[in-house]
Amino acid sequence: MKLVVQDAPALKSVIDCIVSLVEEGQFEVKSDGLYLKAMDPSQISMISFSMPKTAFVEYSLLEDTKIGLDISQLSNVLSRGKKGERAELGVEEGRLVIKFFGDKHSRTFKVPLIEGGDKVHREPKIEFKNYVKIRADAIKETLKDAKLVSSHIRLNITPEAFSVDVKGENGEVKAEFQSGSTEVTEIKTETAVKATFPLQYLEDMVKATSASSIITIYLETDRPLKLEYELEGAKLAFYLAPRIETE
Numbered sequence: 125m126k127l128v129v130q131d132a133p134a135l136k137s138v139i140d141c142i143v144s145l146v147e148e149g150q151f152e153v154k155s156d157g158l159y160l161k162a163m164d165p166s167q168i169s170m171i172s173f174s175m176p177k178t179a180f181v182e183y184s185l186l187e188d189t190k191i192g193l194d195i196s197q198l199s200n201v202l203s204r205g206k207k208g209e210r211a212e213l214g215v216e217e218g219r220l221v222i223k224f225f226g227d228k229h230s231r232t233f234k235v236p237l238i239e240g241g242d243k244v245h246r247e248p249k250i251e252f253k254n255y256v257k258i259r260a261d262a263i264k265e266t267l268k269d270a271k272l273v274s275s276h277i278r279l280n281i282t283p284e285a286f287s288v289d290v291k292g293e294n295g296e297v298k299a300e301f302q303s304g305s306t307e308v309t310e311i312k313t314e315t316a317v318k319a320t321f322p323l324q325y326l327e328d329m330v331k332a333t334s335a336s337s338i339i340t341i342y343l344e345t346d347r348p349l350k351l352e353y354e355l356e357g358a359k360l361a362f363y364l365a366p367r368i369e370t371e
Contacts, residue, residue, distance in 0.1 A: 128182035132205025144328035161245040179357030252342035254313035256286040260333035262307035
């Protein structure tokens with residue numbers, strides 16, 4: 125197995141999207157790309173990650189393989205990659221080999237593999253009919269506002285707008301983005317939908333995005349949320365269980 129990424133820091137950015145929620149996981153290396161499905165320790169959220177073969181400058185694999193890793197440790201090693209260096213991933217004697225190399229120099233790290241378990245995580249079978257596409261910086265700033273008031277946040281989608289409501293002991297916050305605004309590129313819904321979620325999880329999901337990234341939020345009333353975006357050639361989808369409110 126030999127997987128090479130052109131820019132080492134770019135790979136670190138992708139892994140950081142995972143490590144914010146998942147401590148360890150089992151990557152599947154297939155002929156067409158790199159995959160991961162994993163639950164967070166609390167079982168409240170799930171990540172589905174895929175990085176296609178085309179995102180690598182070199183991708184050679186003799187057979188499909190599975191690699192169990194401490195993702196926090198992987199992130200720490202990848203943080204040593206410098207701009208202008210390539211990152212190469214391989215497997216040798218039960219260890220993941222990470223090599224950074226540039227013009228006439230290289231550095232090699234070896235990280236122990238861990239038992240990934242045989243449990244297969246499947247994405248929730250939910251038919252999402254409603255979604256909003258919004259800039260990452262708009263979501264991040266809204267979450268910062270919400271954090272001043274409460275640890276939970278209610279998301280709303282109507283045909284006219286996407287809005288966020290927060291109520292807590294320290295007051296209330298409401299943010300609204302009209303359809304056609306500079307922050308919202310698309311809204312699709314035929315009715316009003318809403319659900320409440322733990323704010324910290326949403327923060328972790330969008331933490332690694334760039335300001336101009338477009339995030340798609342799929343929402344059904346009082347059902348799990350799906351949040352997805354692309355980063356450095358990888359596609360990330362997150363699922364988050366709602367908090368069911370009683371009137």
